[in-house]
Amino acid sequence: MQLTKKNLEERRDRIYDAIIVGGGAGGLSAGVYLQRFRLSSLIIDKGKARSFWMQELHNYLGLPPDTPGRVLLKQGKEHYSSLDGDMLNGYVEEVIDEGETFAVRVKVGRQNSIYPVFRSKYLIAASGIIDHLVPLEDMKNVFDYAGYNLHVCMVCDGYEMTDKHCGFFAGSEASIEEMVFNLSWFTPYITIFTHGLFEVSGEMREKLRSHGYRLIETPIKQFLGENHHMTGVELVDGTVVELETGLISMGSHYHSTYLKGIDLELKGQNIVTDKMGRTSHPRIFAIGDLKVGLNQVAVAVGDGALAATQIWRDIRRASGPRLWEENLAVKA
Amino acid sequence: MQLTKKNLEERRDRIYDAIIVGGGAGGLSAGVYLQRFRLSSLIIDKGKARSFWMQELHNYLGLPPDTPGRVLLKQGKEHYSSLDGDMLNGYVEEVIDEGETFAVRVKVGRQNSIYPVFRSKYLIAASGIIDHLVPLEDMKNVFDYAGYNLHVCMVCDGYEMTDKHCGFFAGSEASIEEMVFNLSWFTPYITIFTHGLFEVSGEMREKLRSHGYRLIETPIKQFLGENHHMTGVELVDGTVVELETGLISMGSHYHSTYLKGIDLELKGQNIVTDKMGRTSHPRIFAIGDLKVGLNQVAVAVGDGALAATQIWRDIRRASGPRLWEENLAVKA
Numbered sequence: 202m203q204l205t206k207k208n209l210e211e212r213r214d215r216i217y218d219a220i221i222v223g224g225g226a227g228g229l230s231a232g233v234y235l236q237r238f239r240l241s242s243l244i245i246d247k248g249k250a251r252s253f254w255m256q257e258l259h260n261y262l263g264l265p266p267d268t269p270g271r272v273l274l275k276q277g278k279e280h281y282s283s284l285d286g287d288m289l290n291g292y293v294e295e296v297i298d299e300g301e302t303f304a305v306r307v308k309v310g311r312q313n314s315i316y317p318v319f320r321s322k323y324l325i326a327a328s329g330i331i332d333h334l335v336p337l338e339d340m341k342n343v344f345d346y347a348g349y350n351l352h353v354c355m356v357c358d359g360y361e362m363t364d365k366h367c368g369f370f371a372g373s374e375a376s377i378e379e380m381v382f383n384l385s386w387f388t389p390y391i392t393i394f395t396h397g398l399f400e401v402s403g404e405m406r407e408k409l410r411s412h413g414y415r416l417i418e419t420p421i422k423q424f425l426g427e428n429h430h431m432t433g434v435e436l437v438d439g440t441v442v443e444l445e446t447g448l449i450s451m452g453s454h455y456h457s458t459y460l461k462g463i464d465l466e467l468k469g470q471n472i473v474t475d476k477m478g479r480t481s482h483p484r485i486f487a488i489g490d491l492k493v494g495l496n497q498v499a500v501a502v503g504d505g506a507l508a509a510t511q512i513w514r515d516i517r518r519a520s521g522p523r524l525w526e527e528n529l530a531v532k533a
Numbered sequence: 534m535q536l537t538k539k540n541l542e543e544r545r546d547r548i549y550d551a552i553i554v555g556g557g558a559g560g561l562s563a564g565v566y567l568q569r570f571r572l573s574s575l576i577i578d579k580g581k582a583r584s585f586w587m588q589e590l591h592n593y594l595g596l597p598p599d600t601p602g603r604v605l606l607k608q609g610k611e612h613y614s615s616l617d618g619d620m621l622n623g624y625v626e627e628v629i630d631e632g633e634t635f636a637v638r639v640k641v642g643r644q645n646s647i648y649p650v651f652r653s654k655y656l657i658a659a660s661g662i663i664d665h666l667v668p669l670e671d672m673k674n675v676f677d678y679a680g681y682n683l684h685v686c687m688v689c690d691g692y693e694m695t696d697k698h699c700g701f702f703a704g705s706e707a708s709i710e711e712m713v714f715n716l717s718w719f720t721p722y723i724t725i726f727t728h729g730l731f732e733v734s735g736e737m738r739e740k741l742r743s744h745g746y747r748l749i750e751t752p753i754k755q756f757l758g759e760n761h762h763m764t765g766v767e768l769v770d771g772t773v774v775e776l777e778t779g780l781i782s783m784g785s786h787y788h789s790t791y792l793k794g795i796d797l798e799l800k801g802q803n804i805v806t807d808k809m810g811r812t813s814h815p816r817i818f819a820i821g822d823l824k825v826g827l828n829q830v831a832v833a834v835g836d837g838a839l840a841a842t843q844i845w846r847d848i849r850r851a852s853g854p855r856l857w858e859e860n861l862a863v864k865a
Contacts, residue, residue, distance in 0.1 A: 237692040360569040382854040389855040413857030503835025522714040523721040525745030
């Protein structure tokens with residue numbers, strides 16, 4: 202059921218089989234599997250998963266290629282609710298490992314917040330990441346285009362950028378090195394914007410020049426366009442640069458601060474897992490964008506199935522087979 | 534485009550980036566990703582993927598939980614075709630590793646068959662498995678119920694069997710050992726049928742007895758029921774055993790004979806892969822039910838994304854970045 206400030210007292214004494222932090226595609230898939238394994242689960246969702254911002258999912262099998270991410274999430278929530286999974290809108294502040302259980306402290310409500318604690322045997326970290334966007338004074342101007350033709354994921358949307366004049370909005374020289382030459386697979390018409398945030402080395406300048414890519418270091422005043430279709434940028438000096446599409450690569454915020462008290466093996470900021478999503482802590486699983494691997498909705502959904510199945514195996518093995526009691530009674 | 538006997542000559546000289554053997558959920562997902570990576574692909578499908586037989590997909594995020602597997606496949610084929618992927622109905626007989634390319638020999642057409650050869654740099658084995666069913670004289674009687682309430686996958690459909698009287702149709706004592714005690718998680722009301730196919734050891738008899746499970750070794754004459762709803766079985770001696778659901782566990786046929794000339798690392802009959810689906814052969818990937826792992830549609834779809842992405846990385850790295858030629862020309 203949907204938990205609210207009014208009814209969450211009913212769950213205070215429950216020990217869930219698993220609490221899932223994050224109600225995105227991965228978390229919902231895990232929840233559906235857990236409920237179908239006849240395990241109890243609670244999804245705690247702060248809202249607005251990364252896929253919520255995707256205006257068109259182009260590569261998730263089974264849905265028409267122009268389906269908004271929010272449609273997938275809505276269908277997933279209905280699916281999970283139909284299996285009697287518990288759901289709570291809230292922000293997980295801290296997870297404490299109590300040995301047999303985890304204590305999960307949640308902030309519920311923006312005003313008059315309350316801080317209930319829920320408990321579970323297993324934890325699935327499915328809270329993902331969110332992309333840093335170009336830091337303009339007027340962020341609404343960025344939100345107007347981000348997720349439309351101003352993209353944040355090359356694997357997801359490279360196809361849409363094919364042979365278009367593309368602005369690459371870099372957060373560091375490392376992001377240029379890592380992404381720009383791969384982006385050229387889709388389009389070589391690349392203009393890199395540093396927004397004045399960092400210095401570009403002489404070596405990189407020469408490398409970009411030798412590929413014919415343009416480099417603009419003047420800060421951006423605003424994106425131009427209408428109806429969510431970005432057509433270029435205006436720089437602070439008044440110059441207008443026309444563009445047909447864009448890719449922002451300024452790093453990501455990892456929604457994993459609630460795990461800071463637990464010593465998990467990391468690779469960079471990503472959580473290391475085995476093939477079933479188990480982290481270096483035997484009762485914590487990580488799925489989707491938080492874990493090491495490819496950040497794709499299709500992968501996160503598969504991850505959810507794997508993690509839930511492994512948790513079921515663990516719990517099933519610990520509890521042993523059920524008996525057909527009547528048949529035993531007859532013989533006794 | 535859809536290749537047919539009439540137009541396939543047009544593709545005789547093409548070297549595809551990847552040929553995908555199998556047009557199930559995994560193969561279609563790989564195809565969608567490959568085409569969106571601007572690579573060329575051909576899916577060769579013999580028809581009737583395992584998911585084609587699923588009357589209701591209960592656990593694939595984004596689709597309502599009563600969606601037939603064939604609806605997912607139809608949507609996937611439309612998606613792939615909309616990206617100009619090539620598709621051929623045919624049976625892959627043999628794959629020969631020619632060093633830089635694979636030669637893939639296909640049987641096309643049941644009558645007046647022709648045997649064209651297609652070539653690709655990479656191969657994705659996505660041809661899956663199919664479950665052995667109870668071998669009755671009248672197989673139509675089995676097909677009437679298989680995929681409805683006579684299931685073949687416990688992870689997929691265990692939930693639907695909850696606390697129901699369940700027939701377990703075993704292919705060997707090993708399948709009893711491996712499955713029955715796990716099945717009891719969903720229901721302890723288990724009647725095991727050997728169909729007279731194998732002997733049951735004294736030790737196993739005692740183990741089943743001690744759990745209260747019934748064992749029936751008389752061969753089955755037919756399944757009983759109507760409108761695809763199985764209500765029991767009739768044995769060859771005329772006895773009727775009432776049931777509410779069933780699980781067939783008689784092993785699977787692996788659609789991988791076309792790989793027999795290539796030395797791939799196996800675990801049992803499953804192909805060993807790394808996290809991206811790459812087999813022990815650097816240009817062959819295996820996804821879905823053929824590979825080691827959990828046999829689930831959600832996992833196969835994620836596998837397709839991973840394998841296609843790794844193939845793109847390989848090919849992209851080999852080809853190097855593209856240049857913005859006009860800018861270089863200006864400077865020269």
